Amino acid sequence: QDQQDLVITEKPKETFEDVGGLEDVKKKVRLNFILPIKQPEVFAAYGKEVGGSILLFGPPGCGKTFLARSIAGEIDANFLHIELQAILSMYVGQSEVNLHDLFERARENKPCVVFIDELDAMGGSRNQMRQHHDRMLVNQLLLELDGIQAHNSGVFVIGATNTPWYIDSALRRPGRFNHMMFVQPPAEQERETILRLKLANKPVGKLDLGQIAKHTKYFSGADLEQLVRDAVERALERTLETGEIQPVEQADLLQAAKRRKATTLEW
Ligand code: ATP
Numbered sequence: 566q567d568q569q570d571l572v573i574t575e576k577p578k579e580t581f582e583d584v585g586g587l588e589d590v591k592k593k594v595r596l597n598f599i600l601p602i603k604q605p606e607v608f609a610a611y612g613k614e615v616g617g618s619i620l621l622f623g624p625p626g627c628g629k630t631f632l633a634r635s636i637a638g639e640i641d642a643n644f645l646h647i648e649l650q651a652i653l654s655m656y657v658g659q660s661e662v663n664l665h666d667l668f669e670r671a672r673e674n675k676p677c678v679v680f681i682d683e684l685d686a687m688g689g690s691r692n693q694m695r696q697h698h699d700r701m702l703v704n705q706l707l708l709e710l711d712g713i714q715a716h717n718s719g720v721f722v723i724g725a726t727n728t729p730w731y732i733d734s735a736l737r738r739p740g741r742f743n744h745m746m747f748v749q750p751p752a753e754q755e756r757e758t759i760l761r762l763k764l765a766n767k768p769v770g771k772l773d774l775g776q777i778a779k780h781t782k783y784f785s786g787a788d789l790e791q792l793v794r795d796a797v798e799r800a801l802e803r804t805l806e807t808g809e810i811q812p813v814e815q816a817d818l819l820q821a822a823k824r825r826k827a828t829t830l831e832w
Contacts, residue, residue, distance in 0.1 A: 574643055574645050574670070579638045584635050589746075594746075599636070602640045602676060617721065620684070620726070620746070622745065625785065625828065627787075633725065634680075643671075644680065645670065645671050661702060664705050675719035684725060685727070685728045750829040753779060756778040768810055772815050776815070784827045785829045795825065
């Protein structure tokens with residue numbers, strides 16, 4: 566498999582303003598990642614380096630990937646998405662080389678946010694051969710993280726997992742993924758914000774998003790996005806029928822909320 570297949574390098578347009586809620590996480594990221602880039606002199610005074618790594622964990626669909634992209638957007642950095650599963654499926658030896666190449670590419674494209682998805686995939690194996698393979702890859706990743714820490718390289722590594730309890734403990738030591746942050750399901754107020762964000766620039770009637778937020782307990786950001794899509798579809802149907810642009814109404818959202826199921830409960 567070609568390493569080109571494993572990654573996308575791009576410059577995301579999203580910023581923190583597009584991410585609803587998660588204020589604590591944003592604050593920590595601002596302090597550790599964004600300010601050091603924007604005001605390096607302040608951080609130099611404290612002897613703090615630019616770059617580093619954090620681990621985002623939480624149920625699916627609550628914005629880990631979205632947040633990572635928006636961090637890149639905030640600092641106008643490149644974004645490199647590494648799908649660990651694909652790397653793990655390679656031959657022993659090849660995975661490590663590829664991981665190294667990817668980090669090389671990040672350094673060449675700095676500032677760069679490296680997003681490593683499914684970090685838990687590296688450590689869950691029962692099979693002995695696979696365990697050995699995993700160990701080699703964990704070691705390679707540790708080397709890369711240490712290198713980034715040591716060289717002030719402008720490379721930011723963001724790991725993500727739905728199952729933090731499967732993360733290899735060596736990866737969580739100081740200097741590695743030592744910032745662990747919970748990307749939690751949105752609370753009521755945050756759900757309202759996310760709904761507002763997803764409805765922005767769409768034709769809408771008089772809406773009470775607070776009511777929808779109340780009715781969508783345990784919905785993830787992705788669930789809410791889907792709910793809005795459903796509601797928009799209903800308005801589109803009416804538009805087709807009448808031949809005139811029809812706004813999204815409260816009833817559309819309520820109906821969609823009833824049909825959709827919250828996905829964060831099973832986590
Ligand atoms: P997984 O663990 O399955 O990879 P994830 O936590 O990475 O999930 P995302 O892919 O970031 O979830 O979220 C899916 C989509 O849901 C995003 O593209 C975004 O549109 C929307 N979304 C999720 N959380 C938020 C949020 N807090 N604010 C705005 N949009 C959100």
